[in-house]
Amino acid sequence: MLIARILRLLFNNKNRLRPYMKKVIFSTLAVTFLLLSCKKNKEYNSSVLADLTVEFDQVAGSSDLDLNTGSYTNAMGQSFNVTKVKYFVSNFILTNTDGTVYTVPQDECYFLIDESDLSSHMPLLKVPEGEYKTLSFMIGVDSLRNTMDVSQRTGVLDVSGAAADMYWTWNSGYIFLKLEGTSPDVSAPGNIFKYHVGGFGGYSSPTTNNLRTVMLDLTSGGTAKVKSGKSTNIYLTVDILKILNGTTNITLGTPTAEVHSPVAGEPLANNYASMISHDHTEN
Amino acid sequence: MNRKIWLIIFLILAGIYACKKEPFGAEFFAGFQKPSNFPEPAYHFSTNTVTKNGFELGRKLFYDPILSADNTISCGSCHIQTSAFTHHGHTVSHGIFDQLGTRNAPPIMNMAWNTSFMWDGGIVDLDLQSVAPITNHVEMGETMDNVLNKLRNSQEYPALFRKAYGSEEINTSNFLKSISQFTLMCISSNSKYDSVMRQQDGKTFTLEEEQGRELVTEKCGTCHTEPLFTDFSFRNNGIGIGLFNDEGRYLITNNNDDKFKFKVPSLRNLAYTAPYMHDGRFFTLETVLDHYASGVHDEPTLDPILRQNATLGIPLTTDEKTKIISFLNTLNDKSFLLDKRLSEQ
Structure with a gap:
């Protein structure tokens, strides 16, 4: 009318x-x-699951990260190189532009990003078709999975497999992030520093919780338009300098070149909480 | 008449069929059974039912040095049944290439009731316990991945895993759960004390044992609570910082209040498990009692129970010590040491 x-x-x-x-x-x-x-x-069918990749590109400040060969400088003016960067990401949650929230199912939401293994840099998620404006996930392995039955610890969480290098046997729990390298300023043998951060809050007595949630607004860098039959990639940059520079500027080798306890890892966790940013989305 | 015969034949056949359908290893194997004088176990049997074949596989793994890097050390090397699954005579144990650890091997007994494992309680699930000694470089020094591969490539294990789990697949979960099944069955509940408690065979305490029990209840019972004789808590009992400056529970919680605290061990089978304490520093029970009577060091995290009325330790006369040891001897369970089901086959 x-x-x-x-x-x-x-x-x-x-x-x-x-x-x-x-x-x-x-x-x-x-x-x-x-x-x-x-x-x-562009009509989306929210009952159809489609592919969405999230790419984690490790950088050091404004340059790409080169394991072993690249030389970088932290906020304390110490030069160093990096021999290992590995971290768990998990519990992905996406918000659609219409406001609906999608949580990636528990059994498909754990990924181990290893700088030395290119195939690990692009976790593949299955999400309902739609346009997404925010992405959030955890750096680390949540407390529930950290205390789950051994039969539920498969894939990247298998302590005999991918997680063998990311698990504290003596203080049951996954290591969330490893940053290892060398620096002339570290007096330990081989000038080696090893920062291993874990700690999900403790099983029976409360301990340091180094789980950090990353919340990214995709609107300025580009929303993710997910539809079956096409590929969509949310491209993130992970600035490893920010593991050392941030709320606490870490001095390599001081007080120690070896961090292996939840409490000693806390300043690093506070820093790495903001190491990841959204660069762009490839629709 | 005819009908009855057919019915009987049918029932016999059904019986035979039913027997065949029994789950893996259910025949002639009672599985895990809680002693009547014990509380409910803490272990999650719902995700790991003990079966005959699972238990036997676990036992074979427990005694197999294939689990170590150079195939020389098995779980049973440091947990010897005749010493109630401890490393009798060793303050701390030696692993591959004769390397020494820093803690005394605790007994493997009544694991189903433990709420945490290791002297510092760093492991909360029995299923994940064996990963620690297997991968510790001074113990078995192996990688889990390599252990599983060795088992997959062995002549016998794939068939044993099929027997236990219905499939030859050897993975982290069924490997670890088999070892749990064996250790869960290491139940020590047939000491004289247990017989008296269960009113079995007309057993009773002697007067000295009875008086010893009263003293243990009064002076030791807060931490060493019956019937398992531990409350599984972590405490600093004032033995002083040892050779290795081991900070105990603090290493797990990073809480200063937990410095130098260790898990309260059970008082069962003490006759077979010397030396005592987390680093095996006391060789006799008399030395242990002397420590509590007159050797307690004052430290910031010392258990308040050992610092009452401005006196350190637990006052004990020579007579009381004798009575206490007399009662402690009723907690020794020889049948546990001789149980063939738990021995290397």
């Missing part, structure tokens, strides 16, 4: 509308029509 009336207004010569009003209404209609047709092309 309304459309009929507008049309009559537009095309009836005897109407009292001024010419510019005619133009306004006409262009509004055209734009609406275009928008409607656009939407039709």
Whole structure:
């Protein structure tokens, strides 16, 4: 009814509308029509699961991270190189532009990013078709999974497999992040520093909790438009300098070149909480 | 008449069929059974039922040095049945290449009731316990991955895993759970004390044992609570910082209040498990009692029970010590040491 009336207004010569009003209404209609047709092309079926990759690209400040060979400088002015960067990411949650929230199922939400293994840099998620405006995930392995039955610890969580290098046997729990390297400023043998951060809050007595949640707004870098039959990649940069520089600027080798307890790892966790940022989305 | 015969034949056949359908290893094996004078176990049997084949596989693994890097050390090397699964005579144990650890091997007994494992309680699930000694470089020095591969490539193990789990697949979970099944069956509950408690065979305490029990209840019972004779808590009993400056529970919680605290050990089978304490520093029970009577060091985290009325330790006369040791001897369970089911086959 309304459309009929507008049309009559537009095309009836005897109407009292001024010419510019005619133009306004006409262009509004055209734009609406275009928008409607656009939407039709991009129609999402939220009951269909489609591929979404999240790429973790390790960088050091403004340069790409080169394991072993690259030389970098921390906020304390110490030069160092990096021999190992590994960390767990888990519990992915996405918010659709329509406000609905999708939580990636527990059994598919654990990934181990290893700088030395390119195939580990792009976790593949299955999410309902839709346009997503925020992405959040955890750095580390949540306390529930950390205390789960051994039969539930498969894939990257297998303590005989991928997680063998990321698990404290003597203080049951996953290591969330490892940063290892060398620096002339470290006096330990081989100038080696090893920072291993873990601690999910303790089983029976409360201990340091080094789990950190990363919350990323995708709107400025590009929302993720997920649809089956196409690939969508949320490209994140992970600045490993920020593990050392941040709330606490870490001095390599002081007080120790070896961090292996939850409490000693806390300053590093506070730093790495903000090491990841959204660069762009490849739709 | 005819009907009855057919019915009998049917029942016999059904019986035979039912027997065949029994789950893996259920025949002639009672599985885990809680002694009547014990509390409910803490272990999660719902995710790991003890079966005959699972237990036997676990036993074979427990005694197999294939679990160590150079195939020389088995779990049973430091947990010897004739010493109630401790390393009798060793203050601390030696692993591959004769390397020494820093703690005394604790007994493997009544694991199902333990709420945490290791002297510092760093491990909370029995299933994940064996990963620690297997991968510790001074104990078995092996990687889990390599252990599983050795088992997969062995002549016997794939068939044994199939027997226990219905599939030849050897993975972290069924490997670790088999070892749990064996250690869960290491139940020591047939000491004289247990017989008296269960009113079995007309057993009774002697007067001295009875008086010793009263003294233990009064002077030791807060930490060494019956019937398991530990409350599984972590305490600093004032033995002073040892050779290795081992900070105990603090290493797990990073809480200063936990410095130099260790798990309260059970008082069962003491006759077979010397030396005592987390670093094996006391060789006799008399030395242990002398420590509590007159050797307690004052430290910031010393258990308040050992610092009452401005006196350190637990006052004990020579007579009381004798009675206490007399009662402690009723907690020795010889049958546990001789149980063939728990021995290397």
